[in-house]
Amino acid sequence: MLRVDLGRPLDPRTAVAGAVEIRGLHGGDVSGRIERLTLDPSGRAITVRLSAPLPDADVYTFRITDVLRTTSGEPLPGDAATTVAALAGDVDASGAVTAVDILAVRAHAGKPVDAATRVYDVNDSGDVTGADMLAARTRLGRRLPQ
Numbered sequence: 268m269l270r271v272d273l274g275r276p277l278d279p280r281t282a283v284a285g286a287v288e289i290r291g292l293h294g295g296d297v298s299g300r301i302e303r304l305t306l307d308p309s310g311r312a313i314t315v316r317l318s319a320p321l322p323d324a325d326v327y328t329f330r331i332t333d334v335l336r337t338t339s340g341e342p343l344p345g346d347a348a349t350t351v352a353a354l355a356g357d358v359d360a361s362g363a364v365t366a367v368d369i370l371a372v373r374a375h376a377g378k379p380v381d382a383a384t385r386v387y388d389v390n391d392s393g394d395v396t397g398a399d400m401l402a403a404r405t406r407l408g409r410r411l412p413q
C-alpha cells in the first residue's frame with residue numbers, strides 16, 4: 268500500500284484504473300497489481316492498494332497519469348511520480364543486503380516495534396526476533412538494480 272499526498276483537491280470519479288502506473292526498473296510494468304485506488308477523506312491524497320507485494324529487489328516508479336484530475340478537471344501539474352525501492356532485508360537502505368543489515372536486526376531483537384523500528388521486522392510478524400535475522404540472512408547478496 269502506498270499513500271501519495273498530492274496537495275490539491277482531487278476528483279474521486281477519476282481515481283480509477285489507469286490513474287496510477289507502476290513500473291519496475293528490472294521487471295517492467297506491474298500496474299496490474301493495483302487492486303484499488305481510494306481518496307482519503309481530505310480528498311487530496313490517494314492510496315494505492317496492491318493485490319500482492321511487488322516483486323523483491325527492484326526499484327519502482329509510481330506515476331500519476333492524466334486520468335487523475337483535480338476537482339476543477341485539470342490533470343496534475345509537474346512531475347507526478349515517485350520512486351520506491353523494494354529490497355527485503357535491506358534494513359539500512361544501502362541498496363544491498365549485507366552483514367550490516369543482519370547485525371542491525373540483531374541489535375533490535377526483542378525491542379518494541381514502532382514506526383521507527385518497524386524496518387527491522389523483516390518478516391512483518393509484529394516483533395523482531397531471530398526469524399527476522401534469518402530472513403535477512405537468506406537474502407544476503409541481493410541488491411537493487413543500478
Ligand SMILES: [Ca+2]
Nearest residue numbers: 357361363368
Ligand atoms: Ca543494506
Ligand SMILES: [Ca+2]
Nearest residue numbers: 388392394399
Ligand atoms: Ca518479525
